[in-house]
Amino acid sequence: MTFGEKFKALREEKGLTQKEVAGDLGINARMITRYENGISHPRTREAYHKIADYFGVDVNYLLTENDSFVMRASEQYGARGMKQAQELIDGMSGLFAGGTLSEQDKDAVMKALQDIYWESKARNAKKYSVKVDKVDKEGSEL
Template sequence: MSLGKTIKKIREQKGMLQKQVAAELNIGTTNYNKLENGNREPSVKELQQLATLFDLTVDQVLNFEDDMPKEVSLENKTEMEQFKLIQQLEEEDKQTVMKIINTMLTKAKFKDFFNKNIATL
């Protein structure tokens, strides 16, 4: 499925009109229509705006299938994209991820501290 058709499908599933999305992107309805029809590609900024508007990540928009996005992986994502994906988790899952990260960071700091102090003995 083309990106334009994917964007149209998501927009329709969200119950939005083309003119609403065009206004959010700050482009004319004709330009937006060209985007959905595949006559022009969205800019990176527009793609980011669409993802925010649709409450999805850019990755989820690009890999959208049927009613659900494809499996999303943190591999090969920027730190900002990774953080946005984590922020979409349910609160309990988000807290669990943050506890794991905090534990790993604390272990790394203790290991670094230990290695520096042992080296001075």
């Protein structure tokens, strides 16, 4: 079940309208629609916690592994990292769309890709930090 499906189910269980939830959470009603349709996700861990508290559920219930991955990319690398992470997930989801992989195998593939993503980000950060160190030591720009 996706975040949007969980969100909508929780809202409907409470008998609340999208407008009521938006007002209570302090966000635009259009964002609720975007959540429920799977177009958007909360961007921060704090937003997930606020929603979980509002509905009286554990935050881990709301987070899928993919949501957690995208949020972590956003926290570490900003909007660009978030976009790259979401594109990676969307691309891989397309490959799985009509496939014969079990859910467990799909999860294993996604986990492996996420690990590769983090390793490449770390390598790139290390390369960049070496260049910065050279600039600092030499006192000139690259």
